[in-house]
Amino acid sequence: MAVLKTLDHSLNGGLWLDGHKAISLIQGIQNWPTPSQVMLPLLDKNGARRALVSVGERVKAGQCVAICDGIAGSALHAPYAGTVRQITTLPNAQMVIDMHLSPSSEPCTLLEASTLLQRIDAAGIVGMGGAGFATARKLGQPVETLIINAAECEPYITCDEALLREYAAEVVEGAKLAQTAVGAKRLIIGIENNKTEAIEALKQHDGFELIAVPPKYPSGGERQLIELLLGVRLSPGQRPVEQGLAVINVHTAYAINNANDGRPLTQRVVTITGSAVATPANYWLPIGLPVKVVLNTLGIAANARVRLGGAMMGRPTDPNLAVIGKTSNCLLIETPVDSTPVSPCIRCGVCEPVCPEGLLPAQMHFATQPFARDMLERYHLSACIECACCDHVCPSAIPLAMQFGLAKQQLNTLKQAERSAQRAGERHSAREARLERLAAEKKARMEAKKAALKKRTAK
Amino acid sequence: MKALRNILDSIHPHVMPGGKHEKWYALYEAVDTGLYSPPETTGVAPHVRDGIDLKRVMGYVWMATFPLMFWACYNAGYQANSAMAQMGIESAAGWRGAFAGWFGYDHTSIFSNVWHGLWYFLPVYLTTFLVGGFIEVLFATVRGHEVNEGFFVTSILFSLTLPPTIPLPMVAIGIAFGVIIGKEVFGGTGKNFLNPALVGRAFLFFAYPAAMSGNAVWVAVDGYTGATALGAAMTGGIAAIAELGFSWSDAFLGFVPGSLGETSTLLILLSGAALMATGIASWRIVAGVMVGMVLTSSLFNLIGSDSNPMFAMPWYWHLVVGGFAFGMMFMATDPVTASHTNSGRIAYGVLIGIMVVLVRVVNPAFPEGMMLAILFANIWAPMIDYVVISRNTKRRMARTAATA
Numbered sequence: 001m002a003v004l005k006t007l008d009h010s011l012n013g014g015l016w017l018d019g020h021k022a023i024s025l026i027q028g029i030q031n032w033p034t035p036s037q038v039m040l041p042l043l044d045k046n047g048a049r050r051a052l053v054s055v056g057e058r059v060k061a062g063q064c065v066a067i068c069d070g071i072a073g074s075a076l077h078a079p080y081a082g083t084v085r086q087i088t089t090l091p092n093a094q095m096v097i098d099m100h101l102s103p104s105s106e107p108c109t110l111l112e113a114s115t116l117l118q119r120i121d122a123a124g125i126v127g128m129g130g131a132g133f134a135t136a137r138k139l140g141q142p143v144e145t146l147i148i149n150a151a152e153c154e155p156y157i158t159c160d161e162a163l164l165r166e167y168a169a170e171v172v173e174g175a176k177l178a179q180t181a182v183g184a185k186r187l188i189i190g191i192e193n194n195k196t197e198a199i200e201a202l203k204q205h206d207g208f209e210l211i212a213v214p215p216k217y218p219s220g221g222e223r224q225l226i227e228l229l230l231g232v233r234l235s236p237g238q239r240p241v242e243q244g245l246a247v248i249n250v251h252t253a254y255a256i257n258n259a260n261d262g263r264p265l266t267q268r269v270v271t272i273t274g275s276a277v278a279t280p281a282n283y284w285l286p287i288g289l290p291v292k293v294v295l296n297t298l299g300i301a302a303n304a305r306v307r308l309g310g311a312m313m314g315r316p317t318d319p320n321l322a323v324i325g326k327t328s329n330c331l332l333i334e335t336p337v338d339s340t341p342v343s344p345c346i347r348c349g350v351c352e353p354v355c356p357e358g359l360l361p362a363q364m365h366f367a368t369q370p371f372a373r374d375m376l377e378r379y380h381l382s383a384c385i386e387c388a389c390c391d392h393v394c395p396s397a398i399p400l401a402m403q404f405g406l407a408k409q410q411l412n413t414l415k416q417a418e419r420s421a422q423r424a425g426e427r428h429s430a431r432e433a434r435l436e437r438l439a440a441e442k443k444a445r446m447e448a449k450k451a452a453l454k455k456r457t458a459k
Numbered sequence: 460m461k462a463l464r465n466i467l468d469s470i471h472p473h474v475m476p477g478g479k480h481e482k483w484y485a486l487y488e489a490v491d492t493g494l495y496s497p498p499e500t501t502g503v504a505p506h507v508r509d510g511i512d513l514k515r516v517m518g519y520v521w522m523a524t525f526p527l528m529f530w531a532c533y534n535a536g537y538q539a540n541s542a543m544a545q546m547g548i549e550s551a552a553g554w555r556g557a558f559a560g561w562f563g564y565d566h567t568s569i570f571s572n573v574w575h576g577l578w579y580f581l582p583v584y585l586t587t588f589l590v591g592g593f594i595e596v597l598f599a600t601v602r603g604h605e606v607n608e609g610f611f612v613t614s615i616l617f618s619l620t621l622p623p624t625i626p627l628p629m630v631a632i633g634i635a636f637g638v639i640i641g642k643e644v645f646g647g648t649g650k651n652f653l654n655p656a657l658v659g660r661a662f663l664f665f666a667y668p669a670a671m672s673g674n675a676v677w678v679a680v681d682g683y684t685g686a687t688a689l690g691a692a693m694t695g696g697i698a699a700i701a702e703l704g705f706s707w708s709d710a711f712l713g714f715v716p717g718s719l720g721e722t723s724t725l726l727i728l729l730s731g732a733a734l735m736a737t738g739i740a741s742w743r744i745v746a747g748v749m750v751g752m753v754l755t756s757s758l759f760n761l762i763g764s765d766s767n768p769m770f771a772m773p774w775y776w777h778l779v780v781g782g783f784a785f786g787m788m789f790m791a792t793d794p795v796t797a798s799h800t801n802s803g804r805i806a807y808g809v810l811i812g813i814m815v816v817l818v819r820v821v822n823p824a825f826p827e828g829m830m831l832a833i834l835f836a837n838i839w840a841p842m843i844d845y846v847v848i849s850r851n852t853k854r855r856m857a858r859t860a861a862t863a
Contacts, residue, residue, distance in 0.1 A: 341605075343605075344649035346794050347795050349800070350738075396513045
């Protein structure tokens with residue numbers, strides 16, 4: 001029996017939001033009928049994948065269809081048996097393996113790997129809370145403390161809570177496996193104190209510290225949770241591993257347990273909720289399921305607005321192009337409503353006290369329009385976690401988090417260009433130096449030869 | 460209302476891009492969204508949003524000035540009617556005389572006072588609104604912006620800072636200067652660093668001192684000279700105010716001559732309290748102004764002076780004379796031109812409090828310290844923020860260095 005410890009203090013900044021969570025937790029996790037088609041995404045933000053299958057090839061359920069050569073990316077597996085119809089690029093620049101599914105009695109292909117880390121890698125497990133970083137790489141670096149992030153703080157999202165209610169044993173098992181893999185002394189599960197059923201389910205198990213945090217958004221942000229649980233504040237840009245910490249999501253822990261049994265990551269729990277959904281619930285959706293299939297199956301009106309992710313950090317999505325990925329935790333589907341038009345910023349400053357990172361969103365806003373790099377760096381744009389608390393309170397309805405996200409991308413692109421220019425410069429000067437050295441050596445050799453010749457002729 | 464909606468809907472296609480009157484979209488939009496909530500939708504994060512929006516913020520400030528508008532009418536009329544009774548004048552001079560006397564010139568009748576005062580306040584406000592509004596729409600149209608509610612606030616605050624007898628052409632020039640030079644040249648709402656209403660007032664103050672200061676402008680009766688309490692104090696201290704027949708409670712309640720909206724400290728404090736309660740006016744700025752004023756005036760009380768009677772003026776007199784209360788509640792708290800960090804707001808307020816007493820006490824030329832103090836602090840606000848942010852950054856660097 002784990003003992004629950006409840007924290008009294010909440011994070012700095014942030015917001016007490018209405019969770020809208022109960023509506024999708026009335027029923028347990030539902031199964032999804034086997035679709036006739038999946039579109040397996042080759043591109044995600046942690047790297048492009050290389051398809052291992054060719055058009056027309058027959059693919060077994062659980063077969064690895066694509067791998068990533070990059071360090072942060074992950075492998076991709078077919079959720080069902082079927083045939084590759086085409087490998088194509090969608091209008092939103094997403095490359096997909098388009099598979100037609102055909103029922104098959106063959107069992108799921110199991111992973112072949114000896115160590116746990118290799119199995120996690122082969123199963124294509126990534127941080128399923130949103131980061132999407134390859135878990136095998138994260139767990140490859142030894143740390144002192146492993147934190148399981150069960151503080152699912154964003155309004156509407158309940159997939160982790162639903163998973164804990166029904167599969168607490170598997171999650172705890174996966175967490176312990178991860179703890180062993182990473183060699184951590186402490187294992188902490190951080191959960192919000194209003195998830196009572198999930199807490200009860202976790203209490204039935206043992207071997208970890210269970211800490212409840214106040215349900216203030218964004219307590220479940222990685223940096224925020226670390227500060228709440230351990231009192232350690234990461235400096236901007238510092239990664240948890242530099243403080244001897246690793247944080248993984250509940251669903252990731254569950255997937256690790258599966259991988260240990262040889263099963264690859266081919267499906268996940270997704271919360272389908274919002275005012276346009278008749279019966280909001282959590283569903284097991286296969287990775288690669290097109291969102292438009294979801295809308296059609298649930299009979300949702302075509303003019304509904306779809307957001308991939310929750311109410312704060314989720315992004316509006318074109319349902320005709322989007323597919324369920326490994327980090328898709330929620331589909332928030334709303335009937336169109338009136339919203340406030342954007343007005344100019346009057347520097348009222350209400351965004352400042354709510355920023356959990358202690359940034360100055362209003363100043364950063366002025367620095368993004370137009371893009372002013374030195375100012376953005378002075379105000380630590382890169383420390384922004386895009387939680388959208390500032391958006392929520394802005395009386396001018398300025399889409400601040402979106403502007404900051406774009407500016408961060410722009411800043412990264414600039415920095416990357418600078419780095420490659422610098423590398424090119426270094427290569428160039430190295431080449432110059434080498435040519436010069438070679439020329440000097442050649443000259444020296446010639447001189448030596450000449451001198452030797454002279455000496456010989458003088459004799 | 461239904462009929463109005465129909466008219467607006469019938470105009471709508473003509474002002475959209477491609478319509479024959481598309482140039483007028485900004486004006487149409489201002490009227491339409493001012494009266495109805497707009498049907499246009501945005502599709503960006505976050506989906507859930509707080510209940511407050513900019514239109515409502517500006518609306519609250521505007522509503523908070525209603526009691527002051529009422530008092531502007533009442534007191535302008537009361538002062539004029541009293542002076543007329545004193546001088547034995549039967550009816551108001553000039554074109555106003557045709558309307559202002561409909562209900563008599565009885566300074567004991569509230570209605571008569573309000574009606575008389577209305578003929579001074581209303582022309583000033585209408586001129587401000589029409590000229591400033593025209594400029595606002597012009598800029599919005601040329602730039603393709605929407606007309607912003609900020610102008611409602613600027614126009615009413617500007618009107619309330621003027622003396623009742625100000626000639627209307629000067630009002631027009633003042634608001635034009637304030638809106639164009641104080642705001643639009645910097646890019647419009649949110650981009651200005653000086654309060655546009657105060658810029659306009661400062662322009663008039665220095666360009667037309669005869670119409671903005673002295674003893675002849677505060678009571679709307681030709682040939683009547685009556686100093687404001689602050690003006691009197693400049694020459695003879697508290698004793699001179701008492702000689703005029705004004706007690707502290709007269710000045711606190713607002714039965715003294717002065718600019719239209721600045722006289723009733725009580726109403727200003729009540730309206731300001733409402734603004735602070737809704738979180739629109741920053742209590743930190745107000746507290747800072749009070750603290751700065753109390754400390755500086757007490758310091759001057761301690762130092763004392765034989766030749767300058769203002770040294771002896773206690774803080775509770777500073778509070779009720781001149782534009783101090785009005786400036787503190789409505790001008791200093793303008794978020795665009797104030798500091799925006801929490802500790803910066805306190806420093807900004809204190810700076811205003813210190814400057815206003817300095818200007819009033821040791822500068823013999825200008826009795827109106829509040830306007831200059833706020834404009835001065837506006838200029839320093841970004842610097843204050845810069846210092847606060849640098850200090851925060853340093854403290855955090857030290858903290859992360861300590862934990863690492």
